[in-house]
Amino acid sequence: MSVGVALAYFLTARLSLTLLEPADGVAVFWPAAGVASGILIALGPAAQWPVVVGVVAATIAANLLGDRNIGSSVFSAVANAGDAVIVAGLIHRFCGSPFNLNELRRVLALFAAAAVSTSLSGIMGTVGFVLFHGSAASPPVIWFHWFSSDAIGIIAVAPFAIGLASFARNLPPRREIAEGILALAVMCLVCALLVFLPNETWTAALAIGAVCPLLLWIAARLRPAFTALATFIIAITIVWTTIFAIGIFGDLHLPIEERVLGAQATILAITLGALVLAALFSERRLHETRLQDALRAGRVIAFDWDVPADEIRFSQNATGILGLNPQKVLHEAEWRQHIHPEDQPRLVSCLEGARPDQPSTSIAFRYRRPGGGDVWLEKIAIVQFDSAGKPARVNGLMTDITERKHLDEELSLAWKAAESADRAKSSFLAAASHDLRQPLQALKLLQATLVPHRLSGEARKLVAGIGRSLETMTSILSSLLDVNKLESGNLHPSVSEFSVSDIFESLAGDFVGPVQEAGLGLCIVRSGLIIRSDRSMLAEMIRNLLSNAVRYTDRGRILLGCRRAGDNVRIEVWDSGVGITEDQLPHIFREYYQGTDGAERGGFGLGLAIVKRLGEVLNHRVEVSSVPGKGTGVFIEVPRGGSSSVKVPETAPPARPHNEAFLGSVLAIEDEASVRSALGRLLKKRGVDATIVATATEALTLVKEQRLRPDVLLCDYNLRGSGNGIETIRHLRAVLGENVPAVVMTGDIRSQTTLSISAQGVSVLIKPFSADELLEALRGQERRVTAVNVSSH
Numbered sequence: 001m002s003v004g005v006a007l008a009y010f011l012t013a014r015l016s017l018t019l020l021e022p023a024d025g026v027a028v029f030w031p032a033a034g035v036a037s038g039i040l041i042a043l044g045p046a047a048q049w050p051v052v053v054g055v056v057a058a059t060i061a062a063n064l065l066g067d068r069n070i071g072s073s074v075f076s077a078v079a080n081a082g083d084a085v086i087v088a089g090l091i092h093r094f095c096g097s098p099f100n101l102n103e104l105r106r107v108l109a110l111f112a113a114a115a116v117s118t119s120l121s122g123i124m125g126t127v128g129f130v131l132f133h134g135s136a137a138s139p140p141v142i143w144f145h146w147f148s149s150d151a152i153g154i155i156a157v158a159p160f161a162i163g164l165a166s167f168a169r170n171l172p173p174r175r176e177i178a179e180g181i182l183a184l185a186v187m188c189l190v191c192a193l194l195v196f197l198p199n200e201t202w203t204a205a206l207a208i209g210a211v212c213p214l215l216l217w218i219a220a221r222l223r224p225a226f227t228a229l230a231t232f233i234i235a236i237t238i239v240w241t242t243i244f245a246i247g248i249f250g251d252l253h254l255p256i257e258e259r260v261l262g263a264q265a266t267i268l269a270i271t272l273g274a275l276v277l278a279a280l281f282s283e284r285r286l287h288e289t290r291l292q293d294a295l296r297a298g299r300v301i302a303f304d305w306d307v308p309a310d311e312i313r314f315s316q317n318a319t320g321i322l323g324l325n326p327q328k329v330l331h332e333a334e335w336r337q338h339i340h341p342e343d344q345p346r347l348v349s350c351l352e353g354a355r356p357d358q359p360s361t362s363i364a365f366r367y368r369r370p371g372g373g374d375v376w377l378e379k380i381a382i383v384q385f386d387s388a389g390k391p392a393r394v395n396g397l398m399t400d401i402t403e404r405k406h407l408d409e410e411l412s413l414a415w416k417a418a419e420s421a422d423r424a425k426s427s428f429l430a431a432a433s434h435d436l437r438q439p440l441q442a443l444k445l446l447q448a449t450l451v452p453h454r455l456s457g458e459a460r461k462l463v464a465g466i467g468r469s470l471e472t473m474t475s476i477l478s479s480l481l482d483v484n485k486l487e488s489g490n491l492h493p494s495v496s497e498f499s500v501s502d503i504f505e506s507l508a509g510d511f512v513g514p515v516q517e518a519g520l521g522l523c524i525v526r527s528g529l530i531i532r533s534d535r536s537m538l539a540e541m542i543r544n545l546l547s548n549a550v551r552y553t554d555r556g557r558i559l560l561g562c563r564r565a566g567d568n569v570r571i572e573v574w575d576s577g578v579g580i581t582e583d584q585l586p587h588i589f590r591e592y593y594q595g596t597d598g599a600e601r602g603g604f605g606l607g608l609a610i611v612k613r614l615g616e617v618l619n620h621r622v623e624v625s626s627v628p629g630k631g632t633g634v635f636i637e638v639p640r641g642g643s644s645s646v647k648v649p650e651t652a653p654p655a656r657p658h659n660e661a662f663l664g665s666v667l668a669i670e671d672e673a674s675v676r677s678a679l680g681r682l683l684k685k686r687g688v689d690a691t692i693v694a695t696a697t698e699a700l701t702l703v704k705e706q707r708l709r710p711d712v713l714l715c716d717y718n719l720r721g722s723g724n725g726i727e728t729i730r731h732l733r734a735v736l737g738e739n740v741p742a743v744v745m746t747g748d749i750r751s752q753t754t755l756s757i758s759a760q761g762v763s764v765l766i767k768p769f770s771a772d773e774l775l776e777a778l779r780g781q782e783r784r785v786t787a788v789n790v791s792s793h
Helices: 001-015 031-043 045-064 070-094 104-134 139-169 174-196 203-223 222-245 254-298 320-322 333-336 344-352 404-450 457-486 500-517 535-551 607-618 671-687 696-705 724-735 751-758 773-790
Strands: 300-307 311-314 358-366 374-386 391-400 495-499 521-524 531-534 558-564 570-576 620-627 631-640 664-671 689-693 712-716 740-745 763-766
Touching: 001 045, 031 045, 031 070, 031 104, 045 070, 070 104, 070 139, 104 139, 104 254, 139 222, 139 254, 174 203, 174 222, 203 222, 203 254, 222 254, 254 300, 300 320, 311 374, 320 344, 320 558, 374 404, 374 607, 404 457, 404 671, 404 773, 457 521, 495 500, 500 521, 500 535, 500 558, 531 535, 531 631, 535 558, 535 570, 535 607, 535 631, 607 620, 607 631, 664 671, 664 696, 664 724, 671 689, 689 696, 712 724, 712 773, 724 740, 724 751, 740 751, 740 773, 763 773
Parallel strands: 521 558, 664 689, 664 712, 712 740, 740 763
Antiparallel strands: 300 311, 300 391, 358 374, 374 391, 495 531, 558 570, 570 631, 620 631
16 A cells, blocks of 8 residues: 555656746645545545555655755655645544545535645645755745645545545446546546637636536536546646646736636635535435435325415325325326325315414325225325415325224224123123122021021031131122222222211121131221211222231231321221231232232232222222231321211110011012022021012912012012012012012122112112121111101001
């Protein structure tokens, strides 16, 4: 590389030394500076030392072959090498490598770097001339000639080398190469003519008129490297005609200094103007390419509609989306033919709806491709209006949203399928709930029938164990259905204000038995605080916490209480149980999660999950604090109520003794044989006068033909082969001629079912209910009858 650089530099240097300025011995033009700088800029920092060695060797050789001494030659060599290193270093520092002339900032950087480097090298060269080469000119004149000759050399020749290197890195397409060769050939022909034209006023005008359009053609159509080649040809022509006093720059009436200065100014102006113009066109082509790539990647089409001229133009990527030639100009009627007939009225009304104060429009429509097939397009446009307020131009973008539309359709179908599956799941769970509750109901009634019998100690334990297992199965079934309600979003809170003690007292009665059976203590701290919540949902949350506390506590006691926490009331459930380890705490609110010994203690891992879900529905924060081996505390924060009129019970309501007899008669309709048999055994054992039948028809026959007059009607809701329990009760009441108290039994826990039953003034028993709940419901109806009879007297 050093040899090649040295050879090129030597030849250009010898040519330049033949064009010395007699007054100071400085070359008028120094293209060798452009050769060294151009090679170093094009090849990058890796070529620095080979270029420096080649420049130093060539400079010393060229000077010694002339009239220079060794001292002057060394100074010139150092100055020339430093010139190339400085200009290339500045370019690589601020513009990077590889360097191209395809941006305006890069062109300006090259000119600025040339000015800086030649200014500095001129100082070094001037010192060498003054010390070793006698000159009649003053140092400033020597410096200026050095500066101008080196700068013009870099500006004229370096772009040529940079352009050749860019061709080597990225060869242009054949079409561009052919057009470039043609343009450069025309430029050579014009320059050749300028050499032989006389120096007249009209020749200068002819030169401008011939060269400028050619440069504009090359800059606008081709890469900046072709422009660099064209300016190099022009610079060589100007140097040739100036030095040898021929052509338009060969005016012998002017001193050589003026001719040189004019030539240098012309080279600077043409080179700077042409390269700047080429860079601007290159940037525009780059931006257009990036825009087209972005439009193509986003499947977006740009369009422009000249309304008065009735011309619609599209961006280049219209072919792939619309199947149209982007060069073809469409009329509105032609464009409308491609719009789906159902969407044409909307498209017209969208344009008509635009106003000068609201020029933006947006619409989605279907487009019919010429080759077949529909494409969904979303058009966003800006309408420009003329002075009369009529649309003059419409510009905007059209996005291909076909895939999005198909995805929307798939999502819609999937959503409908999910809704259908959710309804099917709810229906299945409702049916499964009913079918599962029937055998559970029979088992609970049979177990309750066995309890009053005089059993041995072991038998009594077995019956009690069966009862506990039945309670666990009932709790699991209810938990599963509660989770389903929460997941489906069918659980809606009914918020009211009430006393904390209302819930505490009702829960105390439910948990006294289980706590005593577990050998634990239960402490409930009563409070007069008023809270805002859904009574039943909050009670369910606390019930689950108490159930967990009983299940995971082997000894000690359980505490239920509350305290103020700012504007909230903090309900707390504490136990002295096994506690929860730190690694388990993040998981305890997940469905079906149980601790290490959770399966052995029973349950299904849903209690805390239901608490968390209900807390989210009610917007009640739930927190846990636990120490393994010592116990756990779970806290529910509930908003404090503002009403002072809520009645706070002073004492717990007295529990009604379970052995209070039911003295009336019952007509029961239950179509499930196992439940019907168990129900008959239980009522007989409890001394209740009960008539139990399987169908509504049997019940109506007894009432009509045998004159049966029951005190209470007990009817299943879902009866096979006839209407539901409400309709059966209505028919029986009509035949009896009075509004006989009634209780409906059902395994259907859907809210619409229970609400429809309650709306008829009928009590509801949810299966599987206990024997005590059944007898309490019957006694409640008996008291209702007694109260009515007393009030009538």
